[in-house]
Amino acid sequence: MFNKLIIAGMIIILTPGCFSQTNTAKQQVMDTTNKKEHVFYSHADTSKVNLPDSEWKKLLSPEVYQIARLKGTERPNTSPYEHSKEIGTYYCAVCGNALFRSDTKFESGCGWPSFYEPISKTSVIYEKDNSFGMSREEVKCGRCGSHLGHVFNDGPPPTGLRYCINGVVLDFAKAQDAAKKYNSQQ
Numbered sequence: 001m002f003n004k005l006i007i008a009g010m011i012i013i014l015t016p017g018c019f020s021q022t023n024t025a026k027q028q029v030m031d032t033t034n035k036k037e038h039v040f041y042s043h044a045d046t047s048k049v050n051l052p053d054s055e056w057k058k059l060l061s062p063e064v065y066q067i068a069r070l071k072g073t074e075r076p077n078t079s080p081y082e083h084s085k086e087i088g089t090y091y092c093a094v095c096g097n098a099l100f101r102s103d104t105k106f107e108s109g110c111g112w113p114s115f116y117e118p119i120s121k122t123s124v125i126y127e128k129d130n131s132f133g134m135s136r137e138e139v140k141c142g143r144c145g146s147h148l149g150h151v152f153n154d155g156p157p158p159t160g161l162r163y164c165i166n167g168v169v170l171d172f173a174k175a176q177d178a179a180k181k182y183n184s185q186q
Helices: 023-033 053-059 062-068 175-185
Strands: 003-007 010-014 088-092 098-101 124-129 136-141 147-152 162-165 170-174
Touching: 053 062, 062 147, 098 162, 124 147, 170 175
Parallel strands: none
Antiparallel strands: 003 010, 088 098, 088 170, 124 136, 136 147, 147 162
């Protein structure tokens, strides 16, 4: 019924069909990132958002809360953004902070959306992560501090970095749609 996969001393339980999805399943994953916009969600406001996790839990979907606030990880190959080629901007699904441009996205084959550079030096922050017996660099939203994923030194030029990001904590706006929304907030 369930398969076990051992990676670097970790046991991961694989449910049947976890690496393949139908379009319906991909749409369900995409729907989990579509939350009701709350007062702290903005593509224009760059002020820091500091709320206790108990408040975030009330505002976010369970899937987004699990990844963003409890430092979870979505299953590999489940994000509709992983292979997306659309032109636009990726935002934090928690607070709306601009994180990555689509022209910095690349196919890494790791199972999660990958980027080689954030939008700005302040759009993301970093924290050491020594969980699961590994030494990694955690990537968090620079505005709300939500967990996004990790950054590795095996990416393409010009940075040589691979920002491996959970798609559940990303929102995407096509280039023209983002411009319209930004102008309406001014």
